[in-house]
Amino acid sequence: MTESDRTPRKERVELALDLLANLEHEQLPLPAAVDRIETVTTDPALVRRILDEAELRGILEREDGRIRVRRGGYVSFERDVVSREGDFDCRRCGASLSTGHFVRLDAGELGPFGSSCVRKVLGRE
Incomplete structure (x- = not known):
């Protein structure tokens, strides 16, 4: 699970x-x-x-x-994306990660993602 x-x-x-x-x-x-x-x-x-x-x-x-x-804003990498060292699997592609990127939203935190996947999820690539 x-x-x-x-x-x-x-x-x-x-x-x-x-x-x-x-x-x-x-x-x-x-x-x-x-x-x-x-x-x-x-x-x-x-x-x-x-x-x-x-x-x-x-x-x-x-x-x-x-x-x-129709509404909302955008996620600021400097303010809303945090990196943590550890043993993670990317939520988007499943790759093993030593650094996980987590997106802080009002409703909670989403992640971990790899550096390229977090950009894709947020529409930066």
């Missing part, structure tokens, strides 16, 4: 909504948004619930296979 499987569903939903509200780009393809949500949960029903809830809360709009973020 992974760490995200042990995190209560409500907390995973809030964390994913917070991540979506802080995407770097105003628009992106739906598969790219799903890729980011899957750093929180890979449960297909929960991914759909998160997208529906994001739309209900006015965080995003979905149209023609794209999403448009």
Whole structure:
């Protein structure tokens, strides 16, 4: 069982909504948004619930296979991303890491990620 499987569903939903509200780009393809949500949960029903809830809360709009973020800000690498040394596996790609990058969001912390994956998750690559 992974760490995200042990995190209560409500907390995973809030964390994913917070991540979506802080995407770097105003628009992106739906598969790219799903890729980011899957750093929180890979449960297909929960991914759909998160997208529906994001739309209900006015965080995003979905149209023609794209999403448009309607509110939020962006994650500052200097302020909101912390690095820790240790033995980690990247939440996005599964690679072994000696340095994990963690994103601090209002709803909680998301990570660990490798240096390139954290940039992809936040829309910087």
